[in-house]
Amino acid sequence: MRIQANSLAEQVERVLRQRLYSGTYAAGSRMPSESELAAEFGVSRATVRTVLAKLAAQGLILRRQGDGTYVNERVQQAKAHLQNIWDFACLIENNGYSPSIRVISKEVREATEDESRALAIEPGAALLSMTRLFCADGKPVILAHNVFPLSLFRVPIEEVDGTRRIRDIVRHDCQHDIAFAITEIHATQPAEEAASLLERSASEPLLLLKVAFYSRENIPLALGENYFDDATLRLNLVQVWG
Structure with a gap:
């Protein structure tokens, strides 16, 4: 899935957010690495890192030093409220x-x-x-x-x-x-x-x-x-x- 050049980070964020809310990435599961996501979307690791930092700040994912990125187990609860x-x-x-x-x-x-x-x-x-x-x-x-x-x-x-x-x-x-x-x-x-x-x-x-x-x-x-x-x-x- 190669993302077009317009607003790369924004478009990657939309796709990942949809996957989090829809359960494509199960609650509590480990997400693909920055390198894997960058390859999938055809963007730089820096773009992926920016998106993941924003999703983490919003409480949707958890970033664990040396262990990767995980889906917050309560993400579906947050969706229901929002x-x-x-x-x-x-x-x-x-x-x-x-x-x-x-x-x-x-x-x-x-x-x-x-x-x-x-x-x-x-x-x-x-x-x-x-x-x-x-x-x-x-x-x-x-x-x-x-x-x-x-x-x-x-x-x-x-x-x-x-x-x-x-x-x-x-x-x-x-x-x-x-x-x-x-x-x-x-x-x-x-x-x-x-x-x-x-x-x-x-x-x-x-x-x-x-x-x-x-x-x-x-x-x-x-x-x-x-x-x-x-x-x-x-x-x-x-x-x-x-």
């Missing part, structure tokens, strides 16, 4: 509130260069772009911007119901299941529109969650940029330690 974190309706429910979703906008547009790269589609390919407001007991708490490759949809775009959870949109309208997500979390000053919709001052920082969703086959399914009101909701993450 699967629900970016289901925002579920997150709102877990905080003790009743969730609702309001569609702010839905349109078809061309992908930007960054979006094309992240979604592995041609530059300028068509996307479905949706902006949605998640509420907890009627109070706005999350502003979600999502984009999906238009080619994934198996139903007319007019039939895509943005008031559903993202996993249901992907499952029913694209006939895929979300297997895992890669997330970046930042504190940021919200844009004026985001602050207004979330009923927050533009001077108050919010959490910005950038999420990429993938299928079990490592197909990029969607991207998300989400402003999160952590004054109302608690965001609890679990990381497995040895």
Whole structure:
């Protein structure tokens, strides 16, 4: 399996992460060596080492000096917890509130260069772009911007119901299941529109969650940029330690 030159470490990470979550590498088992992985993917050992260091920092694997790399025995437990974190309706429910979703906008547009790269589609390919407001007991708490490759949809775009959870949109309208997500979390000053919709001052920082969703086959399914009101909701993450 030779990986293409674009974002080598990122692509190797996606494949290894999928293998860890799917059980291809059994919990507690020893993984292939750096040399074996480098040969399989057609990349340098330095690239493999970078990826393994990141997976180890996330608690998915354990690196033992002189003994190799092992799959964390609790990796499946971590997966079960993390699967629900970016289901925002579920997150709102877990905080003790009743969730609702309001569609702010839905349109078809061309992908930007960054979006094309992240979604592995041609530059300028068509996307479905949706902006949605998640509420907890009627109070706005999350502003979600999502984009999906238009080619994934198996139903007319007019039939895509943005008031559903993202996993249901992907499952029913694209006939895929979300297997895992890669997330970046930042504190940021919200844009004026985001602050207004979330009923927050533009001077108050919010959490910005950038999420990429993938299928079990490592197909990029969607991207998300989400402003999160952590004054109302608690965001609890679990990381497995040895």
